[in-house]
Amino acid sequence: MSGSDKGGHGQEATVVFLPDKRRFNPYQKRLAEALIHQGFCVDVKDHPPLFGAFFRQQRLYSRKVIVHLHWLNGLTDQAVYAQSRIRFLAWYLLMLIDLSLFRLRGGRLFWTVHNLISHECPDHARELKVRRLITRFANGIHFHSRSSIDRAEEEYGVSLKKKALVAAHAGYPEDYPPNPSRREALARETDISNADFTFLFFGNIRRYKGLESLVEAFHRRPGSHYRLLVAGAPIPGVSTEWLNEASAKDPRIRLRIGYVSEPDVSALFSLADVLVAPYTATLTSGVVSLGLTFGCPMVLPEAARVYDLPGDAGAEYFAPGLLAEALARIEGRDLDGMRAHNSNLGRSLTWEAMARTIAGGYRKAGRNR
CATH class of the missing domain: 3.40.50.2000 (Glycogen Phosphorylase B;)
Incomplete structure (x- = not known):
């Protein structure tokens, strides 16, 4: 999705949404459009291979790129579904190195928490470990409600409020008009x-x-x-x-x-x-x-x-x-x-209001780097 349509804030950093789920619903498409009007260039992509999923985006765009995670399926599956504990730990270590390099080089990481845990997750403990890792490196964590922050803190066993951005899920009147x-x-x-x-x-x-x-x-x-x-x-x-x-x-x-x-x-x-x-x-x-x-x-x-x-x-x-x-x-x-x-x-509940909150989080993370 092109970011050539600049908003009133001028051109800002590139945002990469991972993974691309636009085929299943218009959520990412609408949010990306609203962020473009905030001045950001937005690309929506499928997850690359696990190792390098984050710092690879810096080679493609810039060191200041913003990676915004949505659903984690595809990114974390190789680790969570690994047949042995040793293989899981190897994938986990690769992700830790990747995230460390990404943040040290100036990248910004955001995550929208759409669910507490993947619904068909085969290993609850492993996925929780991966999710805690992402919360550790995230600049901002987007929730659709304030109550969901408390629920996620309870499930993950970590404090999230300092990183939390609350922006309610917008509706879809443009996508599904009366028929x-x-x-x-x-x-x-x-x-x-x-x-x-x-x-x-x-x-x-x-x-x-x-x-x-x-x-x-x-x-x-x-x-x-x-x-x-x-x-x-x-x-x-x-x-x-x-x-x-x-x-x-x-x-x-x-x-x-x-x-x-x-x-x-x-x-x-x-x-x-x-x-x-x-x-x-x-x-x-x-x-x-x-x-x-x-x-x-x-x-x-x-x-x-x-x-x-x-x-x-x-x-x-x-x-x-x-x-x-x-x-x-x-x-x-x-x-x-x-x-x-x-x-x-x-x-x-509009995409514009949602994007304003998230864009504010992006900019704050840029100032605090």
Whole structure:
């Protein structure tokens, strides 16, 4: 992504986002565009080989380059997935040397903590060790909420507040505009009418997302006018055969298994009365940001209070094991009021505001080198 579109601050240092996940969602694209308007040149790249991932960027750009890590998968996999402890320690040492050289030569390191730990991580202790290493060398650590700082400090066992930057996850109104014709087509395809009360589960199907507990809780909810719409693709290695069996037993369940095209995103959310994101492990959520973008009332676990939004005005929270009761309660809520609250909140969370905070962290790190 070119940084030739300079912002009002003049041309600043180059920022390299690692890794490139733009194929999966617009997060990095939108944030990069907003940082360009702050005066930074931004490149989005896949992780290079583990050794040299950081100081190699200084050879490509300059010693003052800013490397901004997002998801760590790809960078840390060779270490975390190593078959022996000796091999893990060797990879860990290489990363330590790489980071040391990078910082000694004037590089700046930032990290957006999207999750506490990789969701399919095979070795919790190893990944924690790698994450602590990154926190040690980072100039700034970006969180999407203040509560997530406390949660990360608890998990990692290190103090993070002095390095923390808090900038809430922005929404996606430009990426998923209303699409009434596609909504009508999806309504026909899924046999969902305006008279139905529809719960939506949206996003990749992964073990930690609590979909099995949602299906079970929905099954216990009597009423022929209820619908559970599940839309998303499973990650490799996750079977959805059990979902086909569940929908065969309960014809109120509607499945859209597979890649969700961009025109279908807004159409699916417009079919929903309520978004349900019952994640068993969470720190931030792009799906909740989509829910705010579309002004959708939500059912969320108590653990999701770590987002600091939408709060009780926009969501029905549930304690572990009590999802069915939350599905029942939310139907009696002021759903129009919840929609208005979440829509207003979604409009207030902009990429420009997010980029201003992060750019301020970049500049501060440059002054303090």
